Amino acid sequence: MDAAFTAEQDEIRRTLRDLLARHAGPGEVRAAVRTAEGHDPALWRRLAQGLGLPGLALPEEYGGAGCTPTELALACEETGRALLPSPLLATAVLAAPLITALGTPSQRAELLPRIADGTLTAALAVPGGSTAAALGLTGDNRSAPWSGGGRAGGIQARHGDGGWRLYGEADRVLDGHSAGLLLVAAHTGGYPRSRTLLFLVPTELLVPTELQVRAEVSGGASTEAFTDASSGAEGLTRTRLTSLDETRPLARVELRDTPAVLLGADTETVDVCGALAATGRTAAAVLAAEAVGAAAGALERTVAYVKEREQFGRAIGSFQAVKHRLADLYVRVEAARSAAYYAAWDPEAGPLALAQALETARTVAGEAVQLHGGIGFTWEHEAHLYVKRAAADELLFGPVHRLRDHTAVRAGLFGDEPSRALAHGAAV
Numbered sequence: 001m002d003a004a005f006t007a008e009q010d011e012i013r014r015t016l017r018d019l020l021a022r023h024a025g026p027g028e029v030r031a032a033v034r035t036a037e038g039h040d041p042a043l044w045r046r047l048a049q050g051l052g053l054p055g056l057a058l059p060e061e062y063g064g065a066g067c068t069p070t071e072l073a074l075a076c077e078e079t080g081r082a083l084l085p086s087p088l089l090a091t092a093v094l095a096a097p098l099i100t101a102l103g104t105p106s107q108r109a110e111l112l113p114r115i116a117d118g119t120l121t122a123a124l125a126v127p128g129g130s131t132a133a134a135l136g137l138t139g140d141n142r143s144a145p146w147s148g149g150g151r152a153g154g155i156q157a158r159h160g161d162g163g164w165r166l167y168g169e170a171d172r173v174l175d176g177h178s179a180g181l182l183l184v185a186a187h188t189g190g191y192p193r194s195r196t197l198l199f200l201v202p203t204e205l206l207v208p209t210e211l212q213v214r215a216e217v218s219g220g221a222s223t224e225a226f227t228d229a230s231s232g233a234e235g236l237t238r239t240r241l242t243s244l245d246e247t248r249p250l251a252r253v254e255l256r257d258t259p260a261v262l263l264g265a266d267t268e269t270v271d272v273c274g275a276l277a278a279t280g281r282t283a284a285a286v287l288a289a290e291a292v293g294a295a296a297g298a299l300e301r302t303v304a305y306v307k308e309r310e311q312f313g314r315a316i317g318s319f320q321a322v323k324h325r326l327a328d329l330y331v332r333v334e335a336a337r338s339a340a341y342y343a344a345w346d347p348e349a350g351p352l353a354l355a356q357a358l359e360t361a362r363t364v365a366g367e368a369v370q371l372h373g374g375i376g377f378t379w380e381h382e383a384h385l386y387v388k389r390a391a392a393d394e395l396l397f398g399p400v401h402r403l404r405d406h407t408a409v410r411a412g413l414f415g416d417e418p419s420r421a422l423a424h425g426a427a428v
Contacts, residue, residue, distance in 0.1 A: 005074075013074050016051065020082040026382040029247065032085050037178045038240070038249035039085040047086065048118020054092045055116030058100070062112035069282050073289035073344040080293030083385055085247040087121040089290070090175040093283045094135075095122035095183050101275045102198060102264040111181065111200075123179035125253045127154035127186075129172030131396060134185060135280025137351050138402040142273045155255060157186040157199060164262055166199060166255040172396065176251030177240035179203065184253070184260065185272075196272050199260035203233050234259055245392030247385070284350030285343035287397055291357035291390070292337045295364040298386040299329050302368045309373070322371065329364050336360040355403035361390040 005013075023043055024032075032040040047053045057072045058064025065071070072092065079088060096115050099108060099122075114120035126134040126146065133139055133146035155168030166186050176182065182201040187194050235256035243250045264270055303326060306317030316322055336357045343353035365386040369376040376383040394400060408414065 009071060009074055012051075012056075012071055013078055016047075016053075016075055016078040017081070019046070019051070020078060020084060024082040024084050026385070029083055029085065029385070033246040033249070038175065038246075039087065039178075044086055045118060047088070052116070053088055054096070054118050057092065058096060058112055058116050062108060063116035064112070068344075069285060069347065070341075070344040073286045073340065076286050076290040077293035077296075077340075080290035080389075081297040083247050083294060083297070083382075083389055085249065087123075087175050087179065089287075090123045090179065091115060091121045093286050094124045094174070094279065095181070097279045097282065098124070098183055098198060098275055099263065101278065102270065102272065104264055107200070107263065120181060121175065121179045122181040122183060123173055123176045123251075125155075125170040125173045125176055125182050125184045127168055127170050129170065131172070131174070132280075132398065132402075134276055135283060136273070136277030136406075137280050137284055137354070137397060138399075138406050140406075141277055141280075155184060155186040157188040157197065157260070159188070162259070164199060164260045166201070166258045166260045168255055170253045170255075172241070172250045173253050174396070175249055176253050177238045177249060182253065183263065184255065185276075186260075197266070197270070198263040198272055200263050201233055201236065201255070201258060201260045203236065203238070243392065244395070245385075245388040247389060248392050248396070278347075281347040281350040284354040284397070284403075285340065285347050287393070288336070288340035288343055288350065288353040288357035291354070291361040291393060292333065292340045294386055294389050295333050295336065295357070295361040298361075298364050298368040298383070299326070299333055301382070302326070302329075302371050305372055316371075325367060325371065329367055332360045332363060351403050352407045354397065355400045355407070358390065358394050358398055358403075359400050361386070362394065365390045 023040075023046075028040065028043075032038075032043070035041070048055075052065055053075055055062075055064035056067045056075060057069055058066070060066040076088065076093070079086060092115070096112065099111055099115075103111065111120065111122075115122065124131070124134075128146055130146040134141055139146075155166055155170060157164055157166050159165075166184060168186065170176070170184065173182075180203055182203060184199045184201055185196055186199055188197055189195050235258040237254040237256070239252045239254070241250045241252055303317070306322055306326070307315055309316050317326075336353075336359075339349070339353040339356045343349040365383075369383050369387060372381065372383050375381050378384075397403075
């Protein structure tokens, strides 16, 4: 493995960091998450059309740059450093690889160029909100009950004269309220021969004037309902949920006899779970880089603060105890960065790198709040944003101990790996 980055990779990182420093400061981030889309559409167009971020890892024949996951990981490290809210993760990291792996030639030709130029965003909707389980990060997705199944539960698909129809619900869909295309995991085949397939549900981008705000008595949490009467998706309701991390907008997707198009061909050889697991390993590497970027951003802000904050007539950064704490955090960040870069080169190491990066982000964010003192606990300061990002990412893609446990199972560290993996998957 050659650990040195190419000139092109260094240029991607430098250009993106400079752009985000100018247009994605804490004030711009707070303003972006309060829009109907949950991100800044103008900045997204600049990132997509000017820098080509969504198409970095897409083949050139579909308008992409033909790069490797390493370039995408470097880009996400910079977006993580700025805590940038954008459809990049849901579209380019989760949805696009599935379309590339499973889509028919006509589906790839129709969808991937629009994803590459940023005119189409996509989201992966799995029943139960178990994205980590569906991607095979915390258990064997062939045996884990993440998709419901049977006669009831999950999302059911039936085929009739008018094509495929979906009925069910998916929670905690990343960017599901604003995506122009939903990739929905649903069961078909009835109870005896039930299997999971992926379906395409095209939607229309939401218009800010169509925004309606309502309060639901569901756990006392308020939700924002986005409806579009002109949407061609019959029976589809998308509700933006109140989430711990505003920079990770989540939605509830309800499908009531909604027409859909099967992704790929309807044959017995289609391995949807295998494609989800392969996508999950690469996504874990990219997510690890993003978490490292967030941890590095929190650490940089903390170092800058302790150099300025004075106590007893001197900067608190000059105290030995503070230096030791910052040195420990620096070692954690660099170790997690090395793991993330290795996983970008070898996605098989993605889940383990993600576990280390999530743990590092959580530790650094917590220490950042402590070292900022009283101001770090206030709503006006950005330190709490890093804490929320670290906690929300572990809820969505973890927890850390299950990421490590499943990695150990796949590596055969517990003896009889096949039977242990099945037992582990059933327990998740």
